[in-house]
Amino acid sequence: MAYFDLTGQVAIVTGGAAGIGEAISQRLAHAGAKVYIADVNADAAAATAQTIPGAFPLAVDITDSAAVNAAFESVGKIDILVNNAGTAGVAAPLWQQTDAEWRRVIDINLLGVVFTTRAVLPGMRERQYGRVINIASIAGKEGNPNMTAYSATKAAVIGFTKSVAKEVATEGICVNAVSPAVIRTKMLDQLTPQQVEYMTAKIPMRRTGTTEEIAAVVHFLASPDCSFVTGQTYDASGGRATY
Numbered sequence: 001m002a003y004f005d006l007t008g009q010v011a012i013v014t015g016g017a018a019g020i021g022e023a024i025s026q027r028l029a030h031a032g033a034k035v036y037i038a039d040v041n042a043d044a045a046a047a048t049a050q051t052i053p054g055a056f057p058l059a060v061d062i063t064d065s066a067a068v069n070a071a072f073e074s075v076g077k078i079d080i081l082v083n084n085a086g087t088a089g090v091a092a093p094l095w096q097q098t099d100a101e102w103r104r105v106i107d108i109n110l111l112g113v114v115f116t117t118r119a120v121l122p123g124m125r126e127r128q129y130g131r132v133i134n135i136a137s138i139a140g141k142e143g144n145p146n147m148t149a150y151s152a153t154k155a156a157v158i159g160f161t162k163s164v165a166k167e168v169a170t171e172g173i174c175v176n177a178v179s180p181a182v183i184r185t186k187m188l189d190q191l192t193p194q195q196v197e198y199m200t201a202k203i204p205m206r207r208t209g210t211t212e213e214i215a216a217v218v219h220f221l222a223s224p225d226c227s228f229v230t231g232q233t234y235d236a237s238g239g240r241a242t243y
Helices: 019-030 042-050 065-075 099-127 148-167 186-190 193-201 211-221
Strands: 010-014 034-039 055-059 080-083 130-135 173-180 233-236
Touching (some): 010 019, 019 034, 019 211, 042 055, 055 065, 099 148, 130 211, 148 233, 173 211, 211 233
Parallel strands (some): 010 080, 080 130, 130 173
16 A cells, blocks of 8 residues: 555645745655646746656746636646745845835735635535645744744744634645745745854754655645644754744
8 A cells, every 4th residue: 555645636836846846746746646836937837847747837926816716727626735835035124124025925925825725625625625735934933033024924824724724624625734944945045144044053953954854744744644634733843843
């Protein structure tokens, strides 16, 4: 018997063209899923899809609810949604951040998750099956200085996850979150070396995580084997958070 088998299932991974999203797309496709790499960068989504057997590009701006609805409707049946797309925002103290910068982070990190989750739930409820995995962050639990918008939106994603999970708990749909600590991806390029050092120093394992390590956690949460786990936040933090 193959555990965590996803044969015949359809998955959408937002922000799937690079970093954690690409690793998740590879992992789910390897497990047998048909994976749609949803990304605002159509060229990047197409390029990544070509490298993953069983993957297809899906150009979509998750901050536009109408665009999300249209793109997801074109896919048809959706069994798995991984909300991975996100932005770190501007690295600066609160008093140096503008309204526009805050709204951009909220639009991507929070409202994008709201729009995509809302788009898949009707079909999942009709079929009485579905898996939604939201990529949050340890910053949503502890808060990182000079990352107020990022920390606030990731905390909101955790609360959103717990709330939606309870709304569909009796309908065969499991909704969970994963909270990574600092992972070595291109998103770190948006931060200063001092910020990266601050976050890494808090990790008992004294290293950054890998995209493959996050994908492994997501794989379980996306599978039928995840049948009595919902409304949870799985820390993948090298021991940084223990609550």
